Amino acid sequence: MRRMGALLFGVILMSGCIPAEAGREARSYDAPEQNRQQEPFERRSLDQDVRALPAPPPAWEARRVSADARQVASATYVVQSGDSLRSIAAKTGAGSEAIARANNLAAPFVIQPGQRLGIPGGRYHLVRAGETGIAIARAYGVQWSRVVSTNGLEEPFILRTGQRLLIPSTRPETIEERAARFHLDIDDILTGGEPALAANARPARPTASSARVLPATTPVATPVTRAASQFAWPVKGAIVGRFGPGKSGERNDGIKIAVPLDTPVLAAADGVVAYVGSDVPALGGLVIVKHGNATTTVYGHAGQLLVQRGQSVKKGQMIALSGNSGFADRPELHFEIRQGRTPVDPVSRLPAR
Template identity: 65%
Template sequence: MGASIRYGIAPFAALTLLGACIPGNNRPEPQRYADAEYRQPHDTYERQRLDDGVQQLPSAPPAWQARPVTADARSIVGNTYVVRSGDTLRAIADLTGAGSEAIARANNLQPPFVIRPGQQLIIPAGRYHLVRAGETGIAIARAYGIDWSRIVAANNLIEPYMLRVGMRVLIPGIARGKTTIEERAAAFHLDVDDILTGGEPALATNQRPARPTASSTRVLPSTAALAQPSRLRGTFSWPVHGRVIGRFGPGASGERNNGIKIAVPVDTPILAAADGVVAYAGDEIAALGGLVILKHGDGWTTVYGHASQLLVQRGQSVKKGQTVAMSGNSGLADRPEVHFEMRKGRTPVDPMGQLPEL
């Protein structure tokens, strides 16, 4: 994992860090050189400077850290239930321990899920986790030591992948041999798709997502779900201008690159490719280091990795061309570069087909 982010910073230290993260605030002049002369740093001081821990504005821990989950799923044996007068699908779910969505799927019920007295319903077998306030898909998956994508598929979750308090999530299967909390947590690996589909805390029935703020100083509580943009405004632009050194798709060694890699000098401003809202700013995905994820509406998301400094907060609204981070070589980058992804829903899209020609 990349350098960990410390919380609870003393006021003076927080102000110092904030000042260090503001572009143009006495930052040493970055070294610049042409693409043809682009090289990996060899000087010891330069390497140490590039490898320093990711700097971030003082912020709340991610919701999946702030609200851990207890793996207490209830095992349900498949059976049938005869609907009685006054029953609702939610009440039947509470009574049987199965998920209302799973019951609806098993019986081909369509919204608004009307049921009638005397109707016989199939109650599907499985292990069901009751979602509590503030829990996230990531924390649920981590508690059971399985990929969140498997839970998404097992429950037919769709965008915006928002869990609700009281929902019973079907757990498709616990990793074999993983018996302790630590073993299950170690079996879970966080990726961009997890953050996009399982990073938001569950909403209560009468609760609304928090509206974004334009200020980087307002820290959105971890327990607050974030309202997402509904529509994409305008077109996309390049986050940085540099040489593309990694293309979208399968690499030479067979690994898949879900974006492109752009070589730029260290401390190059990384710009928002379009208007959007910050869905994540942190360094919990080891390979990508300092990472910012923006949501833009119409299912579009952009991802900016290998940053040395993060200048925005989760829940902050940003404008196209606004600086969201400073480039570096954090994570598994072997040179100063920006990892840039674009996604439509959960599907990675080649940025070269969406960005203007240089």
């Protein structure tokens, strides 16, 4: 009995020397996966992999662009009988819009035989069917925003097949500028995300159902009706991020609203879905809806996307489920309202709570 008691005491004493970490490791390996409690800092799989309805790749990935711009020298062209800006552009290789701007010509761009026109020199890219502004900018290694400003592009930013875009000249870049060259943001998607239209074609009309998937090469028609003066709140929750510059200097183009996971996200007004995806890393699961009067709403950090590009939505319709995807550090909704390309404080357009 004494020998057995001594042996038992030794076993207990040795077990007390096992490091606590080793004990925890053993328990974690031995515990069945289904019985393990999720750590509070672990993200649910819903937010790690944003779920969306089946859809084609983004329009800017559907048609590859060749960087085959034609170099055009600055020159003077004398207008011949029967010439038009379009025919002069075809003869010289320059863009008709660029020629009009260089010569201060206003619509309907009337020209007369014998008139001398300055032909602006530079690299001109001929737009082909299905090409997008984002894809063109990537092909030449320039920011799409520079192409927009160089060519004076305006709403609705839909390119036309046969259009000639002046490609900005490249300049020495810093490492940061080179890394940001292909960084997509909301403005890129709004102004350079639609594929080019054929000369006499029209954008596709929106569909009321998510069952019909538009091809990535089909431009979506912009609503022509005026948007409501006030929008509805997309979710109910506390505002945890205000519009404008933050404490650390970063700028918030919208507001952030704290909500539980899987909260229904509702369309703030009638409109057409212009984008669904997760190509803007900071915002994760993302829906962009275009309304009338060049107004756009943006819904980010979603965990599940419930609509399709080109789908018509009504005010209050569920378009997504909330999540903490992207750079969100909690379950929340990033919500923006843009007038044209300019973000505005959503609180100024939403009803008081």
